[in-house]
Amino acid sequence: MIFLNILGLLALIGIPILIIIYIIKSKYEDHKVSSTYIWKLSRKFQKKRLPRRFRDMILFILQLLMIAAAAFMLARPAIMEQGVVEEHIIVVDASASMQAQADGMSRFDRALSMVHETAKTMFEGSTISVIIADDEPECYIEKMSSASEIRATMNTAQCGYGGCNMEKAMELAQSMYDANPLAQVTVYSDKEFAFAENVTVHNMAKQEWNAAVLSVDAFAQGGKIVVTGDVVCYGKSTGIIFTLEINGRVSDAQLVELEDSVSTQVEWNVSVDEAVSTVKVSFDEADAIAADNSYTLFREAADPNKVLLVSEYPLFLQKLFEAMDDCELTVASGISAEQMSGFDVYVFDGKTPDAFPTDGAIWVINPDEKFNQRGMEISDAIKGSYMTVADDNGTEEFAKLTNGLKFDKIAASKFRQVVKKGGFDVILKCGELPALLASNDKQDNKMLVMMFDLHDTNLAMHGEFILLVRNMMSFSLPKMIDKRTYNVGEQVTVTMLPKSRQLVTVLPDGTESSPVPEDGKHTMKLEKCGAYTLMQSFDEGETKTIAFYASIPSSESNIFGAEDGIKIRTDSVSTQVQTEETELEIWKLFAIVLLLLMLAEWVVYYRSQF
Numbered sequence: 257m258i259f260l261n262i263l264g265l266l267a268l269i270g271i272p273i274l275i276i277i278y279i280i281k282s283k284y285e286d287h288k289v290s291s292t293y294i295w296k297l298s299r300k301f302q303k304k305r306l307p308r309r310f311r312d313m314i315l316f317i318l319q320l321l322m323i324a325a326a327a328f329m330l331a332r333p334a335i336m337e338q339g340v341v342e343e344h345i346i347v348v349d350a351s352a353s354m355q356a357q358a359d360g361m362s363r364f365d366r367a368l369s370m371v372h373e374t375a376k377t378m379f380e381g382s383t384i385s386v387i388i389a390d391d392e393p394e395c396y397i398e399k400m401s402s403a404s405e406i407r408a409t410m411n412t413a414q415c416g417y418g419g420c421n422m423e424k425a426m427e428l429a430q431s432m433y434d435a436n437p438l439a440q441v442t443v444y445s446d447k448e449f450a451f452a453e454n455v456t457v458h459n460m461a462k463q464e465w466n467a468a469v470l471s472v473d474a475f476a477q478g479g480k481i482v483v484t485g486d487v488v489c490y491g492k493s494t495g496i497i498f499t500l501e502i503n504g505r506v507s508d509a510q511l512v513e514l515e516d517s518v519s520t521q522v523e524w525n526v527s528v529d530e531a532v533s534t535v536k537v538s539f540d541e542a543d544a545i546a547a548d549n550s551y552t553l554f555r556e557a558a559d560p561n562k563v564l565l566v567s568e569y570p571l572f573l574q575k576l577f578e579a580m581d582d583c584e585l586t587v588a589s590g591i592s593a594e595q596m597s598g599f600d601v602y603v604f605d606g607k608t609p610d611a612f613p614t615d616g617a618i619w620v621i622n623p624d625e626k627f628n629q630r631g632m633e634i635s636d637a638i639k640g641s642y643m644t645v646a647d648d649n650g651t652e653e654f655a656k657l658t659n660g661l662k663f664d665k666i667a668a669s670k671f672r673q674v675v676k677k678g679g680f681d682v683i684l685k686c687g688e689l690p691a692l693l694a695s696n697d698k699q700d701n702k703m704l705v706m707m708f709d710l711h712d713t714n715l716a717m718h719g720e721f722i723l724l725v726r727n728m729m730s731f732s733l734p735k736m737i738d739k740r741t742y743n744v745g746e747q748v749t750v751t752m753l754p755k756s757r758q759l760v761t762v763l764p765d766g767t768e769s770s771p772v773p774e775d776g777k778h779t780m781k782l783e784k785c786g787a788y789t790l791m792q793s794f795d796e797g798e799t800k801t802i803a804f805y806a807s808i809p810s811s812e813s814n815i816f817g818a819e820d821g822i823k824i825r826t827d828s829v830s831t832q833v834q835t836e837e838t839e840l841e842i843w844k845l846f847a848i849v850l851l852l853l854m855l856a857e858w859v860v861y862y863r864s865q866f
Contacts, residue, residue: 257333259331259332259333259334260333261330261331261332262331264328264329264331266327267323267326267327267330268324270323271320271323271324274316274319274320278316311860314860315857315860318857318860322853322854322857325846325847325850325853326850328843329843329846329850331843333843333846334842334843342379342439342440343383343399343439344374344382344384345387345429345442346371346374346385346386346387347386347389347429347441348364348367348368348371348388348444348445349389349420349444349460350413350415350416351389351391351416351418351419351420351812352418352545352744352785352808352812352813353812353815354367354415354460355544355547356446356466356544357464357544357545358463359462362415363461364415366460367458370444371384371386371410371444372403376403380401381401382401383401384399384400384406385432386413388413389422389424389445390420390745391416392424393420393421393428395428395432397409416744416745417744417783417784418745418812419745419809419812420447422445422447422819426822426823429441430824437827441454441455442455442456442457443455444458445458445819446460447817447818449820449821451821452822453824454824454826455822455823455824461816464491464543464544465490465491465492465494465543465815466490466491466543466544466545466813466814467488467489467496467541467549468487468488468490468810469485469550470486470519470548470807470810471810472535472551472552473553474532479527480528481527481535482523482525483537485537486519486520486521487512487514487519487520487522487539488514488519488813489516490516490814491516491544491816492516493513493516494513495513496512496514497509497510497511498537498539500526500535500536501534501535502526502532502534503532503533504534508524510524532555533555534554534803535552535555536550536551537551538550544815545808545813545815547808548785548807548808548813551805552805553805554802554805560581560582560584561582561583561601561733562584562598562599562600563577563584563585563586563601563602564586564595564601564603565586565605566589566590566595566602566603566605567587567603567605567606567621568605568606568607569605570587570605572710572716573725576721576722580729586599591604596609596611597615599616600616600732601617601618602616602617603621604618604623605710606622606624608623608626608627612701614701617702618701618703619703619704621708621709622672622707622708623672623705623707627705629705630678630679630680630695630703631676631677631680632674632676632678632679633675633678634672634675634707637671638670638671638689639669640667640668640671641667641668642663642665643666643668643684643686643691643713643715644684645658645662645663646682646683649681653681653694653731654681656727656730657692657727657730658683659730661720661724662720663720665714666715666720667714668686668691668708668712669712669713670712671686671691671707671712672707673707674689674690674693677690679695679696679697680696680703680705681694681695686707691707692704693707694731698752698775698776699752699754699755701754702731702732702733702734702754734751735751736750736751736753736790736792736800739804740803740804740805741805741807742782742805742807743807743808743809744783744806745781745782746781746806747779747781748780748788748804749778750773750779750780751776752776752792753800755794756792756793758770759771759773759790759791759792760793761788761789761790761791762791763788764784764786764787764788765784782806785808786805787803787804787805788803788804788805789803790804
């Protein structure tokens with residue numbers, strides 16, 4: 257036995273003090289009585305008491321023992337105990353399916369409670385490391401030994417709405433295991449693994465059931481709108497009423513019989529008297545996961561792109577623009593001040609205005625000598641050659657403009673030579689010289705400059721011409737985001753529109769932020785399920801707003817999913833179990849003894865007096 261607080265034994269000095277008190281205290285007591293007769297008569301009724309000398313000895317011994325017990329308790333006695341030191345590496349699945357509720361508790365919460373139990377029962381000196389496995393697994397706790405600290409830290413862990421990258425989580429666990437091959441690896445998940453090698457798996461799934469709206473699509477047909485939705489139920493076969501909302505108002509509802517684990521399509525064909533901006537399909541049932549009980553589709557307004565074509569010979573471009581469903585074309589043979597505003601794209605073919613418009617993208621085809629914009633300078637026309645795609649500069653704009661282009665047999669008989677290209681990137685080359693250039697200014701209007709006349713090339717006779725113009729339109733009229741539906745966990749890149757000055761993002765929970773884009777882009781990771789809103793403001797006071805929806809991955813709606821096997825690789829090296837001596841404090845035992853002695857001393861004293 258050892259003492260963790262040796263100074264506590266100083267309390268033993270009370271023993272000699274007690275002895276001195278007993279030595280010097282008086283041995284006799286004076287008693288005054290009113291009458292000898294009454295005194296002698298009352299002795300017949302007194303209880304029999306212990307002899308005085310024997311009683312005093314018992315009290316003395318009890319008091320000595322009380323002092324000794326108090327001293328030992330203050331000294332914190334402990335005995336050494338030999339035990340096995342363990343290291344626990346725990347992987348907790350934090351995907352959306354782990355939010356499935358049963359008996360008022362989610363699978364994720366049950367997994368955390370099992371981590372707490374492990375921390376409470378492990379031998380002192382053992383450690384726990386916890387990996388939270390969502391779509392980006394991370395080590396949440398690393399080699400922590402205090403059960404209270406583990407509980408406090410794990411209580412801050414949250415289950416996400418995305419998927420689970422179990423492969424990466426196991427790589428993290430493997431790296432920890434390699435540092436200590438005696439570590440125990442445990443996985444808490446609701447997935448059914450094909451096999452688990454050197455891993456203890458606890459399946460957190462219970463007999464829950466979950467229905468989900470996996471996707472929604474809508475399109476106009478014959479003056480009506482056709483809405484389709486993919487719905488499913490896992491865990492049982494049942495009938496569910498699905499509700500259709502258009503522009504925030506209930507339009508229709510229907511009962512759908514769902515077979516367990518079989519995806520079913522629900523369809524509506526409804527008449528609408530207004531432009532459709534939102535379509536929502538939902539149901540109201542108390543299933544395991546509420547986040548996938550609805551799905552909202554945001555539809556873009558069908559406003560056509562307004563294009564002004566200024567050309568004396570517009571045939572090629574005119575026919576192409578007229579064939580585009582999303583373009584509204586205006587053709588002019590000359591440049592007029594009245595037409596220098598109100599268009600999304602301005603195409604100047606063989607004509608260069610004195611001042612370019614400021615409210616739309618600009619295409620300049622076969623510019624003349626007076627063209628001098630954004631640092632570009634050109635000279636006279638020179639003999640042409642075959643055209644090729646320029647070397648990739650690694651930008652998103654270059655990829656957008658050259659998407660699908662081959663240019664195997666396209667040539668120009670002549671083109672204008674570029675002396676200085678200024679703030680432009682080369683997209684196409686004629687021989688080794690620039691033939692098509694794109695502005696690289698992120699904050700100003702998009703500008704494309706084509707250094708040749710279409711009539712001096714065979715470009716318009718090839719299918720590449722249609723593809724090139726489509727790419728030029730995509731470059732000139734960038735969209736804020738690529739699509740209107742995403743999965744939680746995806747990265748969304750928001751493009752700052754020309755002359756946009758501020759971006760505001762609104763999350764599904766209403767949280768607003770004003771991020772600062774870098775290089776005209778802002779990338780955000782979707783961590784919540786629901787509707788997101790993006791707003792961009794411009795110098796003129798105009799604001800453009802767009803919304804999109806993020807749903808949990810469809811695989812997570814399946815709360816009884818399966819995964820490939822998982823394993824921890826082990827090396828065939830001899831390992832020795834690590835043990836450690838720890839102090840098992842026994843001061844509580846002395847505290848109990850002290851209380852018993854105090855009780856015994858009081859009983860002896862009480863009986864001696866009454």
